[in-house]
Amino acid sequence: MTDIRVKICGLSTPQDVAAVAAAGAAFAGFVFFPKSPRNVSIAQAAALAVEAPIGLCKVALTVNASDDDLDAITGAVPLDMLQLHGKESPERVAEVRARYGLPVMKAVGIADASDVPQIALYEQVADQLLIDAKPPKEAELPGGNGLSFDWRLLAGRKYWQKPWMLAGGLTPENVAEAIRMTGARQVDVSSGVESAPGEKDSGLIEAFTKAALAARG
Numbered sequence: 390m391t392d393i394r395v396k397i398c399g400l401s402t403p404q405d406v407a408a409v410a411a412a413g414a415a416f417a418g419f420v421f422f423p424k425s426p427r428n429v430s431i432a433q434a435a436a437l438a439v440e441a442p443i444g445l446c447k448v449a450l451t452v453n454a455s456d457d458d459l460d461a462i463t464g465a466v467p468l469d470m471l472q473l474h475g476k477e478s479p480e481r482v483a484e485v486r487a488r489y490g491l492p493v494m495k496a497v498g499i500a501d502a503s504d505v506p507q508i509a510l511y512e513q514v515a516d517q518l519l520i521d522a523k524p525p526k527e528a529e530l531p532g533g534n535g536l537s538f539d540w541r542l543l544a545g546r547k548y549w550q551k552p553w554m555l556a557g558g559l560t561p562e563n564v565a566e567a568i569r570m571t572g573a574r575q576v577d578v579s580s581g582v583e584s585a586p587g588e589k590d591s592g593l594i595e596a597f598t599k600a601a602l603a604a605r606g
């Protein structure tokens with residue numbers, strides 16, 4: 390049985406990064422999307438990433454970012470992974486991967502069974518897959534909405550060719566059940582470890598990570 394790996398997304402203070410590392414999470418996510426309450430500037434993310442403990446995988450989340458945006462982010466922030474959370478095509482994912490030489494995690498939104506085949510479109514081009522709830526049509530954000538999808542849609546589908554991460558509406562209370570139902574070995578959370586939009590809570594980060602690491606799929 391492989392260990393569960395946890396990603397905490399939307400960090401914006403040194404205290405957030407310290408809480409994530411102390412809890413034993415594997416990934417720390419920084420959001421570069423101005424509409425998000427978790428948006429960080431490049432300078433802010435650079436300062437956080439430079440001080441992050443060795444071994445913590447530092448992930449930049451972007452949404453339909455241009456080369457200019459990615460050039461600026463990757464040029465200033467020491468990163469270990471790029472998370473593409475918009476409508477990037479498989480061709481764009483391959484292009485980003487080749488241009489920046491960083492592993493790329495592509496998010497795919499799921500609302501119902503008809504969305505599940507989308508995941509396979511990215512198997513060949515991404516290093517990781519992130520399976521999230523599809524945002525409602527009127528949503529401002531393409532993720533980070535605290536919404537989950539029907540986890541039964543993933544039951545028995547552990548075998549994509551790339552590592553995958555489950556996201557969407559996870560909380561300290563439901564993450565063990567989500568892992569059990571889907572067989573996920575990696576989980577990602579943002580809203581579920583906040584006391585208010587954009588404000589991470591170190592107690593919830595610890596509780597979430599503890600519940601995930603103790604869970605068995």
Ligand SMILES: O=C(O)c1ccccc1N[C@@H]1O[C@H](COP(=O)(O)O)[C@@H](O)[C@H]1O
Pocket residue numbers: 398399418420422425426427450452474519521530531532533534535536556557558559577578579580581
């Ligand atoms: O967190 C955000 O603000 C965000 C903004 C734009 C795209 C994605 C975002 N977050 C990602 O969304 C999922 C689920 O988040 P939640 O736990 O339901 O709040 C997760 O992968 C975040 O990385």
